[in-house]
Amino acid sequence: MLAIPSAARPLGAFAIATAVPGAPVATLELAAALGEWLSDGLKAQLLQLGVRQRHSFIEDLPRYLAGRAPRRLTTTSTGLAEQAAGACLDAADAGREAIGLVITATNAADRPVPCLGYELMARLAGRLRRDANVVNMQNQGCSALLKALDIARSHVAAHPRQLVLVVVTEGPTGLMRPKEPRMHYSFQELARSGGGATRPTEDMVGAFLFGDGAVALLLGRPGPGAKFAFGPMTHLSNLEPGDLELLTMNEGGILNPEYAGFP
Numbered sequence: 001m002l003a004i005p006s007a008a009r010p011l012g013a014f015a016i017a018t019a020v021p022g023a024p025v026a027t028l029e030l031a032a033a034l035g036e037w038l039s040d041g042l043k044a045q046l047l048q049l050g051v052r053q054r055h056s057f058i059e060d061l062p063r064y065l066a067g068r069a070p071r072r073l074t075t076t077s078t079g080l081a082e083q084a085a086g087a088c089l090d091a092a093d094a095g096r097e098a099i100g101l102v103i104t105a106t107n108a109a110d111r112p113v114p115c116l117g118y119e120l121m122a123r124l125a126g127r128l129r130r131d132a133n134v135v136n137m138q139n140q141g142c143s144a145l146l147k148a149l150d151i152a153r154s155h156v157a158a159h160p161r162q163l164v165l166v167v168v169t170e171g172p173t174g175l176m177r178p179k180e181p182r183m184h185y186s187f188q189e190l191a192r193s194g195g196g197a198t199r200p201t202e203d204m205v206g207a208f209l210f211g212d213g214a215v216a217l218l219l220g221r222p223g224p225g226a227k228f229a230f231g232p233m234t235h236l237s238n239l240e241p242g243d244l245e246l247l248t249m250n251e252g253g254i255l256n257p258e259y260a261g262f263p
Helices: 027-037 040-047 061-065 077-091 116-123 144-158 187-192 199-209 241-246
Strands: 011-019 099-106 133-138 163-170 213-220 228-230
Touching: 011 077, 011 144, 027 040, 027 061, 027 199, 040 187, 040 199, 077 099, 077 116, 077 163, 077 213, 099 116, 099 144, 116 133, 116 163, 133 144, 144 163, 144 213
Parallel strands: 099 133, 099 163
Antiparallel strands: 011 213, 011 228, 163 213
Protein backbone atom coordinates (compact mmCIF):
# COMPACT_ATOMS: atom_id res chain seq x y z
CA MET A 1 0.00 0.00 0.00
CA LEU A 2 1.40 3.37 -1.07
CA ALA A 3 1.78 5.89 1.77
CA ILE A 4 0.52 9.42 1.11
CA PRO A 5 3.16 12.06 1.92
CA SER A 6 2.10 14.17 4.91
CA ALA A 7 2.11 17.38 2.86
CA ALA A 8 -0.34 15.81 0.38
CA ARG A 9 -2.92 14.69 2.95
CA PRO A 10 -6.32 16.39 3.08
CA LEU A 11 -7.05 19.43 5.23
CA GLY A 12 -9.93 19.53 7.67
CA ALA A 13 -12.18 22.59 7.87
CA PHE A 14 -13.30 23.29 11.43
CA ALA A 15 -15.15 26.54 10.75
CA ILE A 16 -15.96 28.79 7.80
CA ALA A 17 -17.52 32.25 7.86
CA THR A 18 -18.17 34.99 5.31
CA ALA A 19 -18.88 38.71 5.43
CA VAL A 20 -20.23 41.16 2.83
CA PRO A 21 -20.77 44.92 3.03
CA GLY A 22 -24.20 46.51 2.87
CA ALA A 23 -27.22 45.56 0.81
CA PRO A 24 -26.74 43.89 -2.60
CA VAL A 25 -26.59 46.12 -5.67
CA ALA A 26 -28.46 44.67 -8.65
CA THR A 27 -26.93 44.61 -12.12
CA LEU A 28 -30.10 46.26 -13.43
CA GLU A 29 -29.49 49.18 -11.02
CA LEU A 30 -26.01 49.68 -12.48
CA ALA A 31 -27.35 49.45 -16.02
CA ALA A 32 -30.00 52.07 -15.25
CA ALA A 33 -27.49 54.50 -13.71
CA LEU A 34 -24.91 54.10 -16.51
CA GLY A 35 -27.27 53.34 -19.39
CA GLU A 36 -26.77 56.60 -21.28
CA TRP A 37 -23.07 55.76 -21.70
CA LEU A 38 -23.56 52.15 -22.81
CA SER A 39 -23.93 51.16 -26.44
CA ASP A 40 -26.61 48.59 -27.20
CA GLY A 41 -23.92 45.98 -27.81
CA LEU A 42 -22.09 46.62 -24.55
CA LYS A 43 -25.28 46.77 -22.50
CA ALA A 44 -26.38 43.40 -23.88
CA GLN A 45 -22.96 41.95 -23.09
CA LEU A 46 -22.97 43.27 -19.52
CA LEU A 47 -26.44 41.89 -18.82
CA GLN A 48 -25.30 38.46 -20.01
CA LEU A 49 -22.28 38.17 -17.68
CA GLY A 50 -24.31 36.03 -15.29
CA VAL A 51 -23.83 38.34 -12.30
CA ARG A 52 -27.23 39.42 -10.97
CA GLN A 53 -25.98 41.38 -7.97
CA ARG A 54 -22.92 42.21 -5.92
CA HIS A 55 -22.02 43.89 -2.60
CA SER A 56 -19.86 47.00 -2.41
CA PHE A 57 -17.89 49.08 0.08
CA ILE A 58 -19.17 52.16 -1.77
CA GLU A 59 -22.35 53.75 -0.51
CA ASP A 60 -24.78 54.15 -3.44
CA LEU A 61 -22.48 52.44 -5.93
CA PRO A 62 -24.61 53.08 -9.06
CA ARG A 63 -24.75 56.86 -8.56
CA TYR A 64 -21.06 56.97 -7.55
CA LEU A 65 -19.98 55.20 -10.74
CA ALA A 66 -22.16 57.60 -12.73
CA GLY A 67 -20.42 60.57 -11.08
CA ARG A 68 -23.58 61.69 -9.26
CA ALA A 69 -22.65 60.78 -5.67
CA PRO A 70 -19.50 61.29 -3.56
CA ARG A 71 -17.21 58.41 -2.61
CA ARG A 72 -18.24 57.17 0.84
CA LEU A 73 -17.01 53.85 2.25
CA THR A 74 -19.33 51.82 4.50
CA THR A 75 -16.41 49.62 5.60
CA THR A 76 -12.96 48.57 4.34
CA SER A 77 -11.06 45.44 3.39
CA THR A 78 -9.59 45.15 6.89
CA GLY A 79 -12.98 45.75 8.52
CA LEU A 80 -14.59 43.05 6.40
CA ALA A 81 -11.73 40.63 7.14
CA GLU A 82 -12.21 41.27 10.85
CA GLN A 83 -15.92 40.47 10.58
CA ALA A 84 -15.32 37.19 8.75
CA ALA A 85 -12.46 36.12 11.04
CA GLY A 86 -14.42 36.98 14.18
CA ALA A 87 -17.43 34.98 13.01
CA CYS A 88 -15.17 32.06 12.09
CA LEU A 89 -13.58 32.04 15.56
CA ASP A 90 -17.03 32.28 17.17
CA ALA A 91 -18.13 29.19 15.23
CA ALA A 92 -15.10 27.11 16.26
CA ASP A 93 -14.64 25.11 19.44
CA ALA A 94 -10.87 25.54 19.47
CA GLY A 95 -9.23 28.06 21.75
CA ARG A 96 -6.83 30.73 20.54
CA GLU A 97 -3.78 28.75 21.72
CA ALA A 98 -4.38 26.16 19.00
CA ILE A 99 -3.99 28.67 16.15
CA GLY A 100 -0.31 28.75 15.24
CA LEU A 101 -0.49 30.46 11.85
CA VAL A 102 -2.60 33.28 10.39
CA ILE A 103 -2.62 33.66 6.59
CA THR A 104 -4.24 36.67 4.93
CA ALA A 105 -4.68 37.40 1.24
CA THR A 106 -6.05 40.41 -0.65
CA ASN A 107 -5.59 42.38 -3.84
CA ALA A 108 -7.41 45.40 -2.40
CA ALA A 109 -5.77 46.22 0.92
CA ASP A 110 -6.73 49.35 2.84
CA ARG A 111 -3.13 50.57 2.45
CA PRO A 112 0.18 49.05 1.36
CA VAL A 113 1.80 49.17 4.84
CA PRO A 114 1.13 47.86 7.44
CA CYS A 115 -0.22 44.85 5.60
CA LEU A 116 -3.59 43.18 6.13
CA GLY A 117 -2.08 40.34 8.17
CA TYR A 118 -0.74 42.57 10.93
CA GLU A 119 -3.73 44.91 10.86
CA LEU A 120 -5.93 41.86 11.44
CA MET A 121 -3.71 40.67 14.29
CA ALA A 122 -4.14 44.08 15.93
CA ARG A 123 -7.91 44.08 15.40
CA LEU A 124 -8.20 40.59 16.93
CA ALA A 125 -5.96 41.27 19.93
CA GLY A 126 -6.97 38.91 22.71
CA ARG A 127 -8.55 36.43 20.30
CA LEU A 128 -5.33 35.23 18.66
CA ARG A 129 -1.96 34.28 20.10
CA ARG A 130 0.39 37.23 19.90
CA ASP A 131 3.21 34.88 18.90
CA ALA A 132 1.24 33.28 16.05
CA ASN A 133 3.11 33.28 12.76
CA VAL A 134 1.71 35.57 10.07
CA VAL A 135 1.89 35.11 6.30
CA ASN A 136 0.58 38.10 4.34
CA MET A 137 -0.23 37.49 0.66
CA GLN A 138 -0.92 40.88 -0.88
CA ASN A 139 -1.40 41.71 -4.56
CA GLN A 140 -0.73 38.13 -5.67
CA GLY A 141 -3.62 37.77 -8.10
CA CYS A 142 -6.66 35.56 -8.38
CA SER A 143 -5.15 32.29 -7.14
CA ALA A 144 -3.97 33.59 -3.75
CA LEU A 145 -6.59 31.57 -1.84
CA LEU A 146 -5.34 28.33 -3.40
CA LYS A 147 -1.77 29.22 -2.49
CA ALA A 148 -2.91 30.05 1.05
CA LEU A 149 -4.49 26.60 1.38
CA ASP A 150 -1.26 25.04 0.15
CA ILE A 151 0.74 26.92 2.80
CA ALA A 152 -1.80 25.88 5.45
CA ARG A 153 -1.44 22.25 4.37
CA SER A 154 2.33 22.40 4.75
CA HIS A 155 2.06 24.03 8.19
CA VAL A 156 -0.41 21.43 9.45
CA ALA A 157 1.84 18.63 8.16
CA ALA A 158 4.72 20.08 10.20
CA HIS A 159 2.59 21.00 13.24
CA PRO A 160 -0.30 18.50 13.35
CA ARG A 161 -1.61 19.80 16.69
CA GLN A 162 -2.00 23.36 15.41
CA LEU A 163 -4.74 25.09 13.44
CA VAL A 164 -4.39 27.70 10.68
CA LEU A 165 -6.67 30.70 10.24
CA VAL A 166 -6.95 31.74 6.59
CA VAL A 167 -8.68 35.07 5.86
CA VAL A 168 -9.21 36.34 2.32
CA THR A 169 -10.88 39.69 1.58
CA GLU A 170 -11.42 41.46 -1.72
CA GLY A 171 -12.81 44.93 -2.37
CA PRO A 172 -12.36 45.79 -6.04
CA THR A 173 -15.19 48.32 -6.03
CA GLY A 174 -13.17 50.32 -3.51
CA LEU A 175 -10.54 50.83 -6.23
CA MET A 176 -13.01 51.89 -8.94
CA ARG A 177 -13.26 55.43 -10.26
CA PRO A 178 -16.40 57.07 -11.64
CA LYS A 179 -16.85 56.14 -15.30
CA GLU A 180 -16.03 58.53 -18.11
CA PRO A 181 -19.15 60.46 -19.24
CA ARG A 182 -18.91 59.21 -22.81
CA MET A 183 -20.27 56.36 -24.88
CA HIS A 184 -18.68 52.98 -24.14
CA TYR A 185 -18.66 50.23 -26.77
CA SER A 186 -18.29 46.46 -26.62
CA PHE A 187 -15.05 44.82 -27.71
CA GLN A 188 -16.80 43.50 -30.83
CA GLU A 189 -18.05 46.97 -31.75
CA LEU A 190 -14.57 48.43 -31.29
CA ALA A 191 -13.08 45.73 -33.51
CA ARG A 192 -15.65 46.32 -36.26
CA SER A 193 -15.00 50.06 -36.23
CA GLY A 194 -11.27 49.59 -36.72
CA GLY A 195 -10.14 49.43 -33.10
CA GLY A 196 -9.71 52.01 -30.40
CA ALA A 197 -8.77 52.15 -26.74
CA THR A 198 -10.18 49.16 -24.88
CA ARG A 199 -9.37 50.35 -21.34
CA PRO A 200 -12.68 52.24 -20.85
CA THR A 201 -14.56 49.09 -21.88
CA GLU A 202 -12.43 46.92 -19.58
CA ASP A 203 -13.15 49.27 -16.67
CA MET A 204 -16.88 49.22 -17.41
CA VAL A 205 -16.95 45.41 -17.56
CA GLY A 206 -15.09 45.33 -14.23
CA ALA A 207 -17.77 47.53 -12.65
CA PHE A 208 -20.43 44.97 -13.60
CA LEU A 209 -18.34 41.87 -12.89
CA PHE A 210 -16.77 42.41 -9.45
CA GLY A 211 -18.02 42.80 -5.90
CA ASP A 212 -16.64 42.91 -2.36
CA GLY A 213 -16.55 40.21 0.32
CA ALA A 214 -14.45 38.20 2.75
CA VAL A 215 -14.13 34.58 3.86
CA ALA A 216 -12.33 33.04 6.82
CA LEU A 217 -11.47 29.35 7.27
CA LEU A 218 -10.09 27.55 10.30
CA LEU A 219 -8.08 24.60 9.02
CA GLY A 220 -6.24 21.71 10.57
CA ARG A 221 -5.64 18.00 10.49
CA PRO A 222 -8.86 16.08 9.65
CA GLY A 223 -10.40 14.56 12.75
CA PRO A 224 -13.13 15.05 15.37
CA GLY A 225 -14.77 18.44 15.06
CA ALA A 226 -13.92 18.94 11.39
CA LYS A 227 -16.95 19.84 9.28
CA PHE A 228 -15.42 18.29 6.18
CA ALA A 229 -12.07 17.53 4.59
CA PHE A 230 -10.71 18.48 1.18
CA GLY A 231 -7.63 17.65 -0.82
CA PRO A 232 -5.02 16.49 -1.53
CA MET A 233 -4.11 19.24 -4.00
CA THR A 234 -1.91 19.07 -7.08
CA HIS A 235 -0.01 21.88 -8.77
CA LEU A 236 -0.87 22.53 -12.41
CA SER A 237 1.37 25.59 -12.69
CA ASN A 238 4.66 26.76 -11.14
CA LEU A 239 6.21 23.74 -12.83
CA GLU A 240 8.01 25.49 -15.68
CA PRO A 241 9.83 28.86 -15.73
CA GLY A 242 7.39 30.06 -18.39
CA ASP A 243 4.47 29.61 -15.99
CA LEU A 244 5.51 32.98 -14.55
CA GLU A 245 3.92 34.62 -17.59
CA LEU A 246 0.48 33.01 -17.21
CA LEU A 247 -0.70 36.36 -15.87
CA THR A 248 1.23 39.61 -15.71
CA MET A 249 0.24 43.15 -14.69
CA ASN A 250 2.79 45.71 -15.84
CA GLU A 251 1.30 48.99 -14.64
CA GLY A 252 2.48 50.44 -11.35
CA GLY A 253 5.90 48.82 -11.06
CA ILE A 254 9.25 50.55 -11.42
CA LEU A 255 9.44 49.42 -15.06
CA ASN A 256 6.17 51.14 -15.89
CA PRO A 257 5.04 53.51 -13.10
CA GLU A 258 1.46 54.75 -13.20
CA TYR A 259 1.46 57.53 -10.65
CA ALA A 260 -1.83 59.13 -11.64
CA GLY A 261 -3.62 55.81 -11.49
CA PHE A 262 -2.03 54.38 -8.36
CA PRO A 263 -3.09 51.99 -7.01
